[in-house]
Amino acid sequence: MAGLCLLLVPPLSGCGGPTAADPAKAQVQRVLDRRAAALLRHDAAAYGATGTRAAYVRLRALPLAAWAYRVTSVHRDGSGATADADLRYRVAGYDTAPVGVRRTLTLSRSADGGWYVTADAPAKGAGQQLWDQGAVTVVRGAHSIVLGTGRGPGELRGFGRLADRAVPAVSGAWGTDWARRVVVLVPPSLDGMARLLGSPASDYRGIAAVTTGEAGGAGRAPADRVVVNPEAYALLGDVGKQVVLTHETAHVATRAHTTAATPLWLSEGYADWTGYLATGRAPAAVAPELARAVRDGRVPAELPADGDFGFTGDPARLARAYEGGWLACRMIADRWGGARLGAFYRAVGAHAQRAGAVREALHEVLGTTPREFTARWRAYLRARLG
Structure with a gap:
């Protein structure tokens, strides 16, 4: 995902330099830094000194290895303000890098002129x-x-x-x-x-x-x-x-090898293959919608497309997509072995783009072509579901 950088040049007035930065942004950043540090060391009093304790009560059981805000903008409104901030946090022992989320904080002025947090909520659209x-x-x-x-x-x-x-x-x-x-x-x-x-x-x-x-x-x-x-x-x-x-x-396990080159029939099919591996369930019991279609003579002509996996579409179509992907992966494991199925998954994901990824992996790992693979899959559906 590419980022877009914009260089904003502030207007100049006469011979003066750039407009001075709003000191409120730095002040709010310091408050949020203290708030984050208090949360990490489980200091309820110090956390409360920066504003509302509601989030502390909700968060205190969560094992955190990191918690930090980066203020991106502050919008002042009379005696109050709202701040947009990027929050980055890690669950101790589980997250290998920080999770990034966008937050909007509401702040008010304290009696001594400082800032304190009155609300911390997801940013618009987050x-x-x-x-x-x-x-x-x-x-x-x-x-x-x-x-x-x-x-x-x-x-x-x-x-x-x-x-x-x-x-x-x-x-x-x-x-x-x-x-x-x-x-x-x-x-x-x-x-x-x-x-x-x-x-x-x-x-x-x-x-x-x-x-x-x-x-x-x-x-x-x-x-x-x-x-x-x-x-x-x-x-x-x-x-x-x-x-x-x-x-x-x-x-979760396959995430690092799941890329834009990986079709959903493979990623969802592999996950289902793993899920059902030890159950001993017969194909017709796991794939009832596709079994019904096959018995009615409606054997799919092609492997499921990504669009077939949409949650908001026809539930029967969605079920057939998952079932078709599962049976494609099951067929690979039956014919070439589970280790070769994993190698095929990795080979597809190693490509930089979708075009040609499956074709090349089929050739390199399974020694077949898309046409031969699809024909074999359709025959597998008839044999297992008919």
């Missing part, structure tokens, strides 16, 4: 953070940390047990060249999930969980979060819940 929805409860596992709001430790420990089983399962399939730990966010509701992701709730209705990563440089993701939809998740059985957490953990 998603909420979990602490915006309530006090964060933290449960640690062997390979996971579960952060929840509105839910007790007992319920969160259930997510932790599933995540702790998912991590070694994913490592067994993918390998150990990843962090081998996962952060799970459990908001209070579907609406809470949607606010974390900055999208309408309708986009995620029926979706049990998603994984989102803060993109770092060179394809690295310093902070992946598995975000649960507690309403859809609660409708799943024990096997389904484990499949979902393993699927999302596979996304």
Whole structure:
């Protein structure tokens, strides 16, 4: 993602130099620096001296390795002000680099003429953070940390047990060249999930969980979060819940090798292949929508396109897309082996762009062509689902 730099030249008046910077920006920065330092050392009194303690109460259980604001602008309004700031933070033991989020802070003047914070909220257009929805409860596992709001430790420990089983399962399939730990966010509701992701709730209705990563440089993701939809998740059985957490953990593991060159049928198919690997479920049971289509003589002509994976479209089409991607990856594992499937995934992601990535990886890793691969996949669907 390219950045755009603008050089702003302030107007000159007569022979004078540039307009002096507003001292309020530096003053607010100092207040936020003190506020961040107090939070990191768990000093409630010092935090309260910089303004409202509401965020401290919600954040105090979160294990933080870093927390810092960078003020980008201050807008004064009489005795008050609003400040736009970039917040960067790290969860201790899990984030390899800071997560960056945009915040808007409201400030008022104190009796001694200083500034104090009266509110700290997501910037316009930015998603909420979990602490915006309530006090964060933290449960640690062997390979996971579960952060929840509105839910007790007992319920969160259930997510932790599933995540702790998912991590070694994913490592067994993918390998150990990843962090081998996962952060799970459990908001209070579907609406809470949607606010974390900055999208309408309708986009995620029926979706049990998603994984989102803060993109770092060179394809690295310093902070992946598995975000649960507690309403859809609660409708799943024990096997389904484990499949979902393993699927999302596979996304965390493969993130560094998932690029613009990676089609969704491969990234989602691989995650599903990993999730279902130990379940022993028959293909027709895992892929009911596609099985119905195959039995009706409607075998797909092509592998699923990225557009078929949209959450807001036809649910049956979405199901067939996921099922088709899963069966493509299952076919590779059956025909060439699981290790070769992982090598194919990495080879596709190593390309700088989508064009030619799958074709070249098919040739280099599997010794086939897109046409031959698609024909083999269609025959596989008939054999497994017909």
